[in-house]
Amino acid sequence: MTDTDLDALVTRVRERVTPDAAERERLRAAASDLVARATAAVADLPEPADEADVLQVGSTARGTWLAGDRDIDVFVRFPTSIPTSDLETYGLRVGHATLPDGREEYAEHPYVKGEYEGFDVDLVPCYDVESAADIRSSVDRTPFHNAYLAARLDDALSGEVRAFKRFLKGIGVYGSDLRTEGFSGYLAELLVLEHGSFRATVGAAADWTPPVEFDPEGHGRASFDDPLVVVDPTDPERNVAAVLSRDNLARFQHHARDLLADPRESVFFPPERPPMSxxxxxxxxxxxxxxxxxxxxxxxxxxxxxxxxxxxxxxxxxxxxxxxxxxxxxxxxxxxxxxxxxxxxxxxxxxxxxxxPAVERHEGPPVHVRDHAEGFYRKYADADAYGPFVADGRYVVERERExxxxxxxxxxxxxxxxxxxxxxxxxxxxxxxxxxxxxxxxxxxxxxxxxxxxxxxxx
Amino acid sequence: MTDTDLDALVTRVRERVTPDAAERERLRAAASDLVARATAAVADLPEPADEADVLQVGSTARGTWLAGDRDIDVFVRFPTSIPTSDLETYGLRVGHATLPDGREEYAEHPYVKGEYEGFDVDLVPCYDVESAADIRSSVDRTPFHNAYLAARLDDALSGEVRAFKRFLKGIGVYGSDLRTEGFSGYLAELLVLEHGSFRATVGAAADWTPPVEFDPEGHGRASFDDPLVVVDPTDPERNVAAVLSRDNLARFQHHARDLLADPRESVFFPPERPPMSxxxxxxxxxxxxxxxxxxxxxxxxxxxxxxxxxxxxxxxxxxxxxxxxxxxxxxxxxxxxxxxxxxxxxxxxxxxxxxxPAVERHEGPPVHVRDHAEGFYRKYADADAYGPFVADGRYVVERERExxxxxxxxxxxxxxxxxxxxxxxxxxxxxxxxxxxxxxxxxxxxxxxxxxxxxxxxx
Missing domain, CATH: 3.30.70.590 (Poly(A) polymerase predicted RNA binding domain)
Structure with a gap:
């Protein structure tokens, strides 16, 4: 292969996973409607809850979603002065007002999930904390991630992120849920940001010797015991890659090398395997x-x-x-x-x-340890077992396996x-x-x- | 049990294993004949070999044999000035002269084995060395053992030795051959000498925590790696118990305790077990x-x-x-x-x-060790094996078992x-x-x- 092969492949993949203008417009319009509806619902809340701001977060907000993805995340950020019970009540109220057909789900707080114009929408309450280090629950961190990346990802980098996410999906390690134990979207974005391109990211990963650590803001204070550490630029105490399992990191390194040696589109879009008969x-x-x-x-x-x-x-x-x-x-x-x-x-x-076998070996104490040895021998001398006999200085019996x-x-x-x-x-x-x-x-x-x-x- | 039970038992065993007057006399007469015949044969050798002395050794010489044992050992002790080849030639000449129907056997030197008056006789040449530390082969040591014990074993102690040997036989650990890996007669004699009686010997052994060391002459210099060490009174460099296996020592300790807890004659004279059908x-x-x-x-x-x-x-x-x-x-x-x-x-x-199973697991290198990992993967990627897959950060295949x-x-x-x-x-x-x-x-x-x-x- 040549560098050109891989570059041409990444270009083709970017084209396949970059949403076209129509998809972007549909998403923009839907997100805009949802933010407006949530904002109106917030205005009806008692003060100071009515000061909450509404913002779109996640990959569809950051422009790094893959064509065809249909997830819109809308967060309602409440002042920290209101108690958690109010946040939950008001969050659900805004959620149901925004998504009348939505249903309640439970993560760290209850939230409302529903459909709007063909998109899957999560409407999630969080607190408006000073910094990501002050969060009360992990959702409070999301707006900081959004702000950090929005300021740094241009169109070209977003394209590289999309190719990288598609690669992670293709090899089966995309997702920071505890079923997958893979890479979150945020982690994928930070790695591409760190290395500057898709190619540079997989090129570096091919040679990693874990533990590998990145600290984009140079502010990490804690020490982490994970094979891959990416210190959260918005929270020095957090490893963004904490969920990634050692085996998924190994799979990632394998496929990075494999792609460099033999660039091919099927790595990004593997054929589906039929269920086994x-x-x-x-x-x-x-x-x-x-x-x-x-x-x-x-x-x-x-x-x-x-x-x-x-x-x-x-x-x-x-x-x-x-x-x-x-x-x-x-x-x-x-x-x-x-x-x-x-x-x-x-x-x-x-x-x-x-x-x-019907019998299992059971080793007793060394014969010279008189007290224990005599107890063991007495216990088994007349038992329905083979032995006791002596092996390697110990009493041994072969007794019936349970x-x-x-x-x-x-x-x-x-x-x-x-x-x-x-x-x-x-x-x-x-x-x-x-x-x-x-x-x-x-x-x-x-x-x-x-x-x-x-x-x-x-x- | 009471002490009396064990004492009475040992007395009974001593009676059974002590040769009666007729047996003693038959043995004395036979040994005396053999020594006389060997002495006459030595006299016919060229000088200085004709200076060799003839002596009876072993348990029948020391009065510690068990009734019914039929072994007589006669040693011909040559001056150290004659070369080994002459010692062997003259040794066999004296052997054949003493035991006309004997046959040659080979241990460290060739020697003659034969029957005389119903006894099994070994006629063995050795060197007349200054001390047991100067021996040229292990048979040279035997006369020193004989002299050491002859000076220390009286009739009462010989009886205790006999009971102790019978005990070791009964429990299957008597013999310093490499099939048995047990106690030699000399070791049995030294242990009884050390402890003063049969009862004291088994009483002490019941509580031993190996390694156990005895040094009757207090002259041991070497350090031994054996579970039981009895420094040879005639040679500070030698452990008389070197051949005793750990398991036979454990068996001995077991049976010592068992006898103390339940003194019975069958330990000394166990019933023979028939071959398994x-x-x-x-x-x-x-x-x-x-x-x-x-x-x-x-x-x-x-x-x-x-x-x-x-x-x-x-x-x-x-x-x-x-x-x-x-x-x-x-x-x-x-x-x-x-x-x-x-x-x-x-x-x-x-x-x-x-x-x-038809397949066996074969673990490769950690995936991150790029050179080795790539080599392993290439080797098995297209092989007729399950995998490679990743487990615990390594490549693994399941290949056909040989x-x-x-x-x-x-x-x-x-x-x-x-x-x-x-x-x-x-x-x-x-x-x-x-x-x-x-x-x-x-x-x-x-x-x-x-x-x-x-x-x-x-x-």
């Missing part, structure tokens, strides 16, 4: 010669930012439980279907073997001896299914995409 | 739910003190090979039949599973990738059988005793 699942299980066991259940009714961390904690807890009992976990994964009435969740463990079948273990109360996420535990206590071996193929309907990703993994 | 082997394999695999072959033609260390080294090497390839070894053992024309050897591994069946692995040249004892390797290259699962039952004829010990282990 039951036959394909069968074939992979057979080819791998492993013993998958899975727990499928009705997902607890919590938002994704709570659900996915809880699922991961439960996956880790059960993996430790299985390993501690002698089962070798080859790989594992967790998944949930899209939020809807019948949302399902999955904890999948691919084991080297579904069953273990549960030698992993599927039976998961199907019993032993499941609850694992450290589980609290809401996942509650959900499991209401009931769950255990699937083993080729029964896994029956998950293709609900988890076909996740099974594709699991059985045909790539970076 | 094929049906019993079957039943244990079924009950344990494990997957035994074994290699059986014609043992190399070497003495036990070479064979057993080589078998153990080979067992360890193959266990590391199996573990390194992912097989979980529950327990393992090695055995050899008694020396004869068709001596067989066994390497047995009891596995958790005979087969493993051999997923442990029995097939042992039956292939992969066996020779293990670190094997040299003579065992040669023997295996000449051919071997692999047995798996219930085929193990077919070993009952040759290894029935060892299978009993393996499947019904005790301390």
């Amino acid at each position: 039951a036959e394909e699942v069968h074939e992979h299980v057979r080819r791998r010669g492993t013993a998958p066991v899975a727990v499928a259940f009705d997902a607890p009714d919590v938002v994704d930012d709570q659900l996915y961390p809880q699922l991961r904690r439960s996956l880790d807890g059960l993996e430790r439980e299985l390993s501690g009992r002698g089962f070798e976990v080859v790989r594992s994964t967790t998944a949930a279907t899209e939020p809807d009435d019948g949302r399902r969740a999955l904890l999948l463990f691919e084991l080297a073997h579904r069953t273990l 549960e030698r079948d992993a599927a039976a273990l998961l199907d019993s109360d032993l499941l609850f001896e694992a450290a589980l996420g609290a809401r996942v535990e509650t959900a499991l206590r209401a009931g769950y299914d255990v699937l083993a071996g080729e029964e896994l193929a029956g998950l293709d309907g609900e988890f076909g995409d996740e099974l594709r990703a699991y059985f045909e993994p790539h970076v | 094929a049906e019993e082997v079957h039943e244990h394999v079924r009950r344990r739910g494990t997957a035994p695999v074994a290699v059986a072959f014609d043992a190399p033609d070497v003495v036990d003190d070479q064979l057993y260390p080589q078998l153990r080294r080979s067992l360890d090497g193959l266990e590391r090979e199996l573990s390194g390839r992912g097989f979980e070894v529950v327990r393992s053992t090695t055995a050899a039949t008694e020396p004869d024309d068709g001596r067989r050897a066994l390497l047995l591994f009891e596995l958790a599973h005979r087969t493993l 051999e997923r069946d442990a029995a097939a692995l042992l039956d292939s040249d992969l066996l020779f990738e293990a670190a094997l004892g040299a003579r065992v390797e040669t023997a295996l290259r000449a051919g071997y059988d692999v047995l798996a699962g219930e085929e193990l039952a077919g070993l009952d004829g040759e290894f029935g005793d060892e299978l009993r010990a393996y499947f019904e282990p005790h301390v």
